[in-house]
Amino acid sequence: MNGKVAKRNGKGAEMDTSGAESNAKGAETSAKGAEMNGKGADRxxxxxxxxxxxxxxxxxxxxxxxxxxxxxxxxxxxMGKVRK
Incomplete structure (x- = not known):
């Protein structure tokens, strides 16, 4: 059992790093959003x-x-809009 738990823990660590990457991507998209807001102002x-x-x-x-x-x-x- 200990071996299986260790493997799962390893996978968890990998997922954590991927989560950090996705957060970084999120920051990029928010920057893009700010650019879009700028375009909205132009419009x-x-x-x-x-x-x-x-x-x-x-x-x-x-x-x-x-x-x-x-x-x-x-x-x-x-249409019933005028009374006359």
Whole structure:
């Protein structure tokens, strides 16, 4: 029995070292995560820029004709959004 226990202990030691390696890998992935966060920040800046562009576009909206307004009102009435 003692021999078997010794072998198991040996395997346990090997697994411990592999665990340390996997921890090191985890640290690498967390560093990658930090890089991704940086990219996210870039994207948010881009989002703000696109919002600004959207605001510019809204200024160039054509005048809504009464016919179109009535059509949309009829649709909304059918859906039960408008009370009239």
């Amino acid at each position: 948010s800046v881009k989002g703000v820029e696109s919002n600004a562009m959207g605001a510019e576009r809204t200024l160039v909206v054509e005048h809504v004709t009464p016919e179109v307004r009535n059509r949309t009102r009829k649709l909304r009435k059918r």
